Amino acid sequence: MRQEAFESRHAPTWTTFEEWIDALSKPRFPQRSNTESLETISKNFPAMYRQICHHLALARTRRYSIGLQQRLNQLALDGHQHLYRTRTPFFRSIGHFLARDFPAAFRQQWRFMLTSTLLFYLPALIMALAVVFQPEIIFSLLDPGSVSTMEEMYDPANDVPGRERGSDSDFQMFGYYIYNNISVGFRTFAGGLLFGLGSLFFLIFNGLYFGAVSAHLSIAGFTETFWSFVSGHSSFELTAITIFGGVGLMIGYGALAPGRMTRWQSIRSRATSGLPLIYGGTLMLVAAAFVEAFWSSTAWPPASFKYTVGAFLWVVHGLYFFLLGRNEP
Amino acid sequence: MLLDTAYNIGTPEGVELRLPVAGLAPRSLAWLLDALIKFLSLAVISIILEILGDLGTGIYLLLVFVLLWFYNVLFEVFNHGTTPGKHALGLRVMNTNGTPVGWSGSLIRNLIRFIDVLPGCYAFGCAAVLLSRQFQRLGDLAAGTIVVYAPKQTARGKHGDASPVPLKAHLSLDEQQAIVSFGERASLLNTERAEELAAILEPVLEGVDRQKLIGHANWLIGERKAP
Numbered sequence: 001m002r003q004e005a006f007e008s009r010h011a012p013t014w015t016t017f018e019e020w021i022d023a024l025s026k027p028r029f030p031q032r033s034n035t036e037s038l039e040t041i042s043k044n045f046p047a048m049y050r051q052i053c054h055h056l057a058l059a060r061t062r063r064y065s066i067g068l069q070q071r072l073n074q075l076a077l078d079g080h081q082h083l084y085r086t087r088t089p090f091f092r093s094i095g096h097f098l099a100r101d102f103p104a105a106f107r108q109q110w111r112f113m114l115t116s117t118l119l120f121y122l123p124a125l126i127m128a129l130a131v132v133f134q135p136e137i138i139f140s141l142l143d144p145g146s147v148s149t150m151e152e153m154y155d156p157a158n159d160v161p162g163r164e165r166g167s168d169s170d171f172q173m174f175g176y177y178i179y180n181n182i183s184v185g186f187r188t189f190a191g192g193l194l195f196g197l198g199s200l201f202f203l204i205f206n207g208l209y210f211g212a213v214s215a216h217l218s219i220a221g222f223t224e225t226f227w228s229f230v231s232g233h234s235s236f237e238l239t240a241i242t243i244f245g246g247v248g249l250m251i252g253y254g255a256l257a258p259g260r261m262t263r264w265q266s267i268r269s270r271a272t273s274g275l276p277l278i279y280g281g282t283l284m285l286v287a288a289a290f291v292e293a294f295w296s297s298t299a300w301p302p303a304s305f306k307y308t309v310g311a312f313l314w315v316v317h318g319l320y321f322f323l324l325g326r327n328e329p
Numbered sequence: 330m331l332l333d334t335a336y337n338i339g340t341p342e343g344v345e346l347r348l349p350v351a352g353l354a355p356r357s358l359a360w361l362l363d364a365l366i367k368f369l370s371l372a373v374i375s376i377i378l379e380i381l382g383d384l385g386t387g388i389y390l391l392l393v394f395v396l397l398w399f400y401n402v403l404f405e406v407f408n409h410g411t412t413p414g415k416h417a418l419g420l421r422v423m424n425t426n427g428t429p430v431g432w433s434g435s436l437i438r439n440l441i442r443f444i445d446v447l448p449g450c451y452a453f454g455c456a457a458v459l460l461s462r463q464f465q466r467l468g469d470l471a472a473g474t475i476v477v478y479a480p481k482q483t484a485r486g487k488h489g490d491a492s493p494v495p496l497k498a499h500l501s502l503d504e505q506q507a508i509v510s511f512g513e514r515a516s517l518l519n520t521e522r523a524e525e526l527a528a529i530l531e532p533v534l535e536g537v538d539r540q541k542l543i544g545h546a547n548w549l550i551g552e553r554k555a556p
Contacts (some may be wrong), residue, residue, distance in 0.1 A: 004411065004495065053342035061497050066509060067551030077346045085428045090450060169383035175390030186398060188445040264470050271437045271471050
């Protein structure tokens with residue numbers, strides 16, 4: 001068939017298809033007024049798309065002009081994008097996610113979660129013991145300047161424990177915690193791509209740091225200001241960091257031991273299955289920042305009350321990850 | 330063609346869709362534009378937030394966080410795979426199977442960006458783009474995404490005022506391309522040289538001259554005689 005004949009016979013189809021593509025992609029949320037036409041579009045779209053693909057194949061084998069081939073390639077590509085797109089909802093619903101998907105994903109990856117938990121708390125414990133018996137060891141990790149800043153922050157002489165600030169700057173600290181802590185979490189995850197080494201580094205380093213600082217402040221006599229400040233948000237923050245580290249170890253393990261997949265396939269599938277944990281960990285860090293900025297810094301509750309709240313939140317975390325989302329088929 | 334950056338997507342319908350993947354230079358430029366936009370907007374916003382004192386600093390830090398990690402994600406998910414910088418250079422992110430990039434793909438590729446930046450100046454990312462077959466950085470490889478040139482919506486302009494002349498012979502794609510590029514470059518050649526070049530085709534296309542060959546070129550890019 002000559003190209004002109006081919007074009008004049010099928011041009012109406014192509015124009016209609018172009019209009020449909022426009023209708024499907026232009027308004028983000030289709031207006032109610034043209035729902036009927038959208039219905040006819042979606043009913044006839046697949047058949048029309050297959051026809052376009054057929055035309056493209058014909059145009060190529062018959063060596064019709066480049067212009068026509070490009071136009072058909074474009075039409076087929078647009079059609080492909082609309083027909084095969086998967087609209088993965090961000091959360092199916094946040095309640096559903098928190099009640100089922102997140103704790104279920106946590107338990108499904110329990111080996112990595114356990115590994116990263118040990119990789120964080122064992123160095124913390126060792127470092128804490130080291131500082132108790134040999135207080136100078138803290139200077140192998142922190143320079144004297146930051147140690148004294150740390151001491152000033154939790155000095156009982158300050159009226160607001162945690163950071164030096166007036167009562168109106170809680171929101172400023174909230175912004176800072178979000179920016180700093182979630183960035184640390186994301187880096188701990190992303191570092192896993194380097195065969196797990198990055199996550200390993202961040203977990204162990206943060207463990208050592210946490211152990212050193214808490215032991216140092218405890219023996220320096222700032223026990224109450226320090227522990228009553230951190231107890232509230234500790235469960236959210238520390239668990240979230242170990243979750244991010246665990247997902248990092250997951251993709252690192254995928255790179256090291258891909259099994260029957262290629263390395264990148266293995267990394268891709270593990271990163272995708274780790275996504276619920278990333279979402280959940282991010283939410284936990286937002287919660288941690290909120291608690292840290294607006295609860296941990298408050299001065300009125302007695303320390304014993306803050307310890308109780310902190311311990312209660314740890315128990316809630318344990319129960320949450322252990323119990324929820326089990327009745328899923 | 331031997332040196333072609335086209336990426337072929339096999340569809341269930343049995344045809345291959347062709348897309349040109351974007352290399353290091355346009356992607357770096359797009360990144361630079363986005364970085365400028367982020368920097369300038371933060372600068373402007375910081376001046377406004379200055380009035381609010383500590384509250385303003387808090388909001389500012391939240392904005393820095395969102396811009397740092399989610400600028401690309403939000404634009405890629407809601408703006409058909411393009412950030413403003415990518416849009417300016419005609420680039421677009423999509424999944425390797427040709428479908429639009431979604432939350433999971435975009436989030437993974439932009440979180441792994443932290444590794445691409447290492448050990449400085451995007452060294453890992455650049456190395457990965459140069460070494461991988463589809464010019465993917467590490468984030469793209471981990472997320473299963475590619476950056477392609479968004480297909481141009483407007484057809485290429487007509488060459489000169491020659492009216493389109495249908496081609497009777499069935500030429501291969503390369504041969505057609507040669508004629509189209511002749512049409513594109515005809516205005517840059519002097520008339521004698523153009524006539525000389527056109528005359529080479531005399532054995533294939535009878536009675537061809539410069540004007541007629543430009544006409545063929547116009548016909549090949551889809552121009553038709555006004556009815």
